[in-house]
Amino acid sequence: xxxxxxRNARRLLEKAVDFHGHLGPFLILGxxxxxxxxxxxxxxxxxxMTVVMLVKPDPPESCTVDxxxxxxxxxxxxxxxxISEASDRIVxxxxxxxxxxxIAVATQVLNELKDGVVRALDEAILQMAEDVMxxxxxxxxxxxxxx
Numbered sequence: 001x002x003x004x005x006x007r008n009a010r011r012l013l014e015k016a017v018d019f020h021g022h023l024g025p026f027l028i029l030g031x032x033x034x035x036x037x038x039x040x041x042x043x044x045x046x047x048x049m050t051v052v053m054l055v056k057p058d059p060p061e062s063c064t065v066d067x068x069x070x071x072x073x074x075x076x077x078x079x080x081x082x083i084s085e086a087s088d089r090i091v092x093x094x095x096x097x098x099x100x101x102x103i104a105v106a107t108q109v110l111n112e113l114k115d116g117v118v119r120a121l122d123e124a125i126l127q128m129a130e131d132v133m134x135x136x137x138x139x140x141x142x143x144x145x146x147x
Contacts, residue, residue, distance in 0.1 A: 005035035020066040025132040030067020033092045033103045041096035049096040054086035100146040
């Protein structure tokens with residue numbers, strides 16, 4: 001069974017906000033996705049894991065990519081992350097020597113966040129980020145592990 005990522009996500013939060021520029025719920029989703037992949041695949045070294053992110057190329061959805069970079073170690077600069085445009089989902093397809101996993105943001109969560117962010121002021125966005133941080137991995141994601 002995979003470890004819930006809430007505690008480790010909180011530890012990475014300051015680093016992720018410094019990297020990304022601000023706190024938001026999609027950044028936290030990316031952090032949590034990267035931590036789940038790390039936990040499941042246990043990459044051996046900094047270049048062992050790669051990810052293809054299927055995501056819209058514009059904020060707020062694209063903010064997940066920065067969270068994934070901070071938490072997984074997969075980065076654009078190292079060429080270990082690729083981004084492909086997706087229309088209605090946010091999905092990370094992670095691969096390492098030890099296997100593969102697919103992590104998708106639950107459709108209901110994604111729809112709630114997209115609707116909320118459009119209408120939200122800064123204070124409300126921070127509250128949405130806290131709400132995402134408080135939810136379990138099982139509530140946020142659909143995870144498939146392929147050995």
